[in-house]
Amino acid sequence: MKTLKTLLFSLLLTAISTVGFAQGGKKNEEVKFKTSAVCGMCKATIEKGLAYEKGVQKATLDENTKVVTIQFNGSKTDAAKLKKAVNDLGYDADDSPATARAYERLDECCKKDKGAH
Structure with a gap:
């Protein structure tokens, strides 16, 4: 009987810690940044580049407003890292x-001071 109580107590502790761990992470967060994107090529570059970032679930750039909306798992990344990722893409x-080096690598149509769109 004592062994059964010990086993049940252990199972109860395991269940409580598992539930606590599952609820502990910040998930499904969203951040928006105004970017220097100027065209459809910029949209593709930003969305594809952010798709490779750890924790990013979805990134969408609105070409009209130039705002990128990023949905991400907050337990894997944060807004500062995502902002740096956008900068490292050249925007x-x-x-x-x-980032100057990334900006210089952009196609001419994607450069904010030369973009015709």
Whole structure:
């Protein structure tokens, strides 16, 4: 009987810790950044590039407003890392400027000071 109580107590502790762990992470968060994107090629570059970032579930750039909306798992990444990822793709994100080297690699139509769109 004592062994059965010990076993049940152990199972109860395991169940409680599993539920607590599952609920502990921040999931399904969303962040929006105003970008320096200028065309459809920019949209493809940003969306595809962010798809490879850890924790990103979906990234969508609105070409008209130039705002990228990123849905992500907050236990795997955060807004600062995602902003840096946008910068490393060659685009400004809010007040954070694009990485110079990445910006120089962009096609001419994607450069904010030369974009015709």
